[in-house]
Amino acid sequence: MKITDIPEAEQFILHWGEMGSHWGVNRSVSQVHALLYLSDRPLHAEEICETLHLARSNVSNALKELQGYGIVRRQHVAGDRRDHFVADTDLWDMLMKITVERKKREIDPTLIVLNDLAAQLEGRKDVPAHVRERIGRMHDFMGNLTGWFDDVRRLPKGTLVALMKLGSKVARFIPTRNQAG
Amino acid sequence: MKITDIPEAEQFILHWGEMGSHWGVNRSVSQVHALLYLSDRPLHAEEICETLHLARSNVSNALKELQGYGIVRRQHVAGDRRDHFVADTDLWDMLMKITVERKKREIDPTLIVLNDLAAQLEGRKDVPAHVRERIGRMHDFMGNLTGWFDDVRRLPKGTLVALMKLGSKVARFIPTRNQAG
DNA sequence: CTTTCTTTTCTGTAAAAACAGAAATAGGAG
DNA sequence: CTCCTATTTCTGTTTTTACAGAAAAGAAAG
Numbered sequence: 001m002k003i004t005d006i007p008e009a010e011q012f013i014l015h016w017g018e019m020g021s022h023w024g025v026n027r028s029v030s031q032v033h034a035l036l037y038l039s040d041r042p043l044h045a046e047e048i049c050e051t052l053h054l055a056r057s058n059v060s061n062a063l064k065e066l067q068g069y070g071i072v073r074r075q076h077v078a079g080d081r082r083d084h085f086v087a088d089t090d091l092w093d094m095l096m097k098i099t100v101e102r103k104k105r106e107i108d109p110t111l112i113v114l115n116d117l118a119a120q121l122e123g124r125k126d127v128p129a130h131v132r133e134r135i136g137r138m139h140d141f142m143g144n145l146t147g148w149f150d151d152v153r154r155l156p157k158g159t160l161v162a163l164m165k166l167g168s169k170v171a172r173f174i175p176t177r178n179q180a181g
Numbered sequence: 182m183k184i185t186d187i188p189e190a191e192q193f194i195l196h197w198g199e200m201g202s203h204w205g206v207n208r209s210v211s212q213v214h215a216l217l218y219l220s221d222r223p224l225h226a227e228e229i230c231e232t233l234h235l236a237r238s239n240v241s242n243a244l245k246e247l248q249g250y251g252i253v254r255r256q257h258v259a260g261d262r263r264d265h266f267v268a269d270t271d272l273w274d275m276l277m278k279i280t281v282e283r284k285k286r287e288i289d290p291t292l293i294v295l296n297d298l299a300a301q302l303e304g305r306k307d308v309p310a311h312v313r314e315r316i317g318r319m320h321d322f323m324g325n326l327t328g329w330f331d332d333v334r335r336l337p338k339g340t341l342v343a344l345m346k347l348g349s350k351v352a353r354f355i356p357t358r359n360q361a362g
Numbered sequence: 363c364t365t366t367c368t369t370t371t372c373t374g375t376a377a378a379a380a381c382a383g384a385a386a387t388a389g390g391a392g
Numbered sequence: 393c394t395c396c397t398a399t400t401t402c403t404g405t406t407t408t409t410a411c412a413g414a415a416a417a418g419a420a421a422g
Contacts, residue, residue: 008298009312015294022287024205026410037319040311045369055412060370081420082368089315091322106203113196117189130221131190134270138218141272144345151348162355164325167332173354174343207380226399236382241400262390263398 042084114139223265
């Protein structure tokens with residue numbers, strides 16, 4: 001019995017695929033991910049093909065991508081030569097892995113470019129000051145954000161969850177004037 | 182003199198366009214945004230076309246999109262009938278507006294779907310427990326995250342910046358065992 | 363080593379998205 | 393109201409991306 005026989009499960013998978021594509025993730029990749037997330041047992045590639053009506057090659061690439069993100073892993077099933085796959089079910093871990101990987105792929109290269117540009121523009125009288133200033137400001141801003149993220153994400157999961165529960169109340173600990181709450 | 186005559190500015194704009202497309206934002210849209218971000222004066226559509234070598238229609242749609250995000254606004258220039266446009270230069274504001282808008286477009290609809298699915302699956306004996314449980318868990322997780330975001334983003338900018346500077350040190354205020362840092 | 367099964371890579375096709383140019387609409391100025 | 397200019401919408405083309413099927417490569421079993 002396929003999991004897509006459950007209409008709600010199928011709808012979940014289809015929606016996940018759509019959502020992925022809005023965030024620059026291949027639809028097949030997100031669908032395979034959703035399927036594995038809903039499955040309580042390891043699935044082999046052929047099974048995924050049949051369930052999602054995708055070509056074998058497509059599934060192969062999707063699985064490679066998901067393993068690249070670290071949110072899907074191969075798992076051996078006794079007495080079966082084929083590779084089987086399972087997904088993270090801890091959503092917090094999953095989000096962290098996706099975020100870290102996307103940062104690595106898309107933010108870090110941008111930081112390098114911005115760094116280079118800022119260096120090239122250093123002290124250049126032939127370039128309008130506001131151009132230098134704005135590129136520099138973007139560089140600083142993204143550097144600060146990612147630095148913050150790299151710092152905070154190393155906190156134990158329990159601490160992060162506790163901080164989330166606190167919400168805007170964390171502001172209480174900021175010793176500043178101009179405080180709203 | 183066009184801003185793209187400065188090679189560094191042009192590289193910034195081109196890279197911004199590429200980055201956007203990796204995050205599901207039309208390349209032209211991000212390029213127009215980058216150009217306006219670097220400009221110290223309002224630009225009209227025709228000027229943007231010439232600078233970025235884009236068709237007028239394309240620029241028109243890009244500007245509409247950027248105004249939809251709230252990060253670009255029309256600005257009247259005395260003695261000129263044409264619309265002129267400027268972009269936010271405060272990067273924090275900009276990030277917040279983009280995040281809020283993307284949440285509205287892509288996360289909120291997902292929450293609605295997950296909510297519906299969770300409701301439909303309520304007490305359904307014909308659906309495996311783990312399917313119900315995992316869809317429900319995804320729903321809760323995304324609800325918690327977005328709830329946290331909606332809460333925190335209302336804090337004054339200064340407070341948020343102070344919290345960022347604090348980084349993982351905020352964990353000090355969490356009264357839990359198992360604390361690292 | 364050979365056979366058989368599994369997975370990956372490659373290549374062409376199909377689908378989707380981006381884009382340009384033309385046509386239509388809107389909106390001031392006279 | 394009419395003209396003129398600016399803007400948007402519409403339609404067809406181009407480009408990009410996703411995808412399928414075939415061929416190749418890899419890997420365990422005999």
